[in-house]
Amino acid sequence: MSINTLAIHRSSSLTVQDRDSRFQKFIKHAYEAPLLSEQEEFELSTRLQQKDDLDAAHKLVHSYLRYVVKIANEYRNYKLCMSDMVQEGTVGLMQAVKKFDPKRGSRLSTYAVWWIRAAIHEFILRSWRMVKIATTQLKRQLFFKLRQSKDSSAPLNMEEAEELAKKFDTNPEIILEVDSRMSGNDSSLNQPALDDDVEIINLIPDQRPNQEHEIAAKEQCEFMGKLIAKGLSRLNKREKDIISNRFLTEKPETLETLGEKFSLSRERIRQIEKSALDKLKHFLQNTPGGRDLLLES
Numbered sequence: 001m002s003i004n005t006l007a008i009h010r011s012s013s014l015t016v017q018d019r020d021s022r023f024q025k026f027i028k029h030a031y032e033a034p035l036l037s038e039q040e041e042f043e044l045s046t047r048l049q050q051k052d053d054l055d056a057a058h059k060l061v062h063s064y065l066r067y068v069v070k071i072a073n074e075y076r077n078y079k080l081c082m083s084d085m086v087q088e089g090t091v092g093l094m095q096a097v098k099k100f101d102p103k104r105g106s107r108l109s110t111y112a113v114w115w116i117r118a119a120i121h122e123f124i125l126r127s128w129r130m131v132k133i134a135t136t137q138l139k140r141q142l143f144f145k146l147r148q149s150k151d152s153s154a155p156l157n158m159e160e161a162e163e164l165a166k167k168f169d170t171n172p173e174i175i176l177e178v179d180s181r182m183s184g185n186d187s188s189l190n191q192p193a194l195d196d197d198v199e200i201i202n203l204i205p206d207q208r209p210n211q212e213h214e215i216a217a218k219e220q221c222e223f224m225g226k227l228i229a230k231g232l233s234r235l236n237k238r239e240k241d242i243i244s245n246r247f248l249t250e251k252p253e254t255l256e257t258l259g260e261k262f263s264l265s266r267e268r269i270r271q272i273e274k275s276a277l278d279k280l281k282h283f284l285q286n287t288p289g290g291r292d293l294l295l296e297s
Contacts (some may be wrong), residue, residue, distance in 0.1 A: 023083040030065035038107065045102035060097045061090070064112055068093050071116050078124050085120050092119025227290060231283045238262065239276035246273060 036044070036059070047056040068089040075085055096115035100108050161172035232240050242262075245253045255266045255273075262269065284290030 027069055030069050033062045033065055036063045041108055042102045045100055045108065057097055060108065061094055064093055064108060065090065067109060067112065068116055072120060075120055075124060080124060080127055085123060088119045088123040089116045092116040223289060227287065231280045234283055235276050235279060239272060242269060242273050243276050
C-alpha cells in the first residue's frame, strides 16, 4: 500500500453543482485542519519514513492542504478549473510528504511548496491549450514569467520582446514564439470552412495509405516470397547458401568471404553464383507470376 492511495479521485458522474459543493466542503475541511508544531511534524515524518505509516502521512497531508489551496489561488487567472488545480497540487503535496526527510532540518512547508507548484505548472501546461505551448524547460519557465509580466493579452511586438529577452536572459525570437502560442486560440476542425457548409476537417487530405493497396501489396509480397522459396528449393545446398548469403541478407557477403567459407576461389564462387541465378531465372520464366518478379528486379 502506498501514500498515493490518498489521492482525490474525480467522478465523471458528478454534476457541476455536486462537484462545486464537494469542492467547497474540501476547502472548508482544509482550513479546519490543525497546524502541526515542528516537533509533531518531525515525529510524523519519521514514522512515515521508517515504518511507512499511512496514518502519519494522512495527518501530514491534511495539515498542509491549506497551502495547496493558497498556491492554486495564485493561478486563477489561467481560467482553469480551480478544483482540478487543487487536486493536482494535492498530488504534488503527497509526493513531497513521501520524499521529505525530517533530518535535514527544514520544515515540510518549505520543501512542499516546490512540489505543489511543479504539479500545478504541469497541469496548466498540459491543459491550457490542446497543442503543446512549451516544449523545452526554458519555454516552460518563460510561459509563466510572460503571463506575469505582460500587461495585456495582445501579442508582443519586437521592441517588447527584446526588452523581455534582456530581462529573462534569452533571445527575442524565443519570447515571440512562446507569446504567439499563448496568444493563439484553439480552433475546432469541425467548424464550417468560411461560408461553406463543409467542415474544415473534411478539406484536409487523408495522408494515410490506401488500405486496399496495402493489402494487395502484402499479398503480392507473400506470393513472391513463396515463389523465391520454391526456386531456391531447386538448387543444391551450396548454390542455395551462396545465393542466400549474396542476395537475401541485410549485409551481403563478398565473393572472397564465401570463397574462404567453402574453400574455393573467388572466381569459382562467381561461377556457381551465375549458374544458380540462371537456374532461378529459368524457373521464374516458366512459372505463373515469375515473369513479373523478373521485370521488377
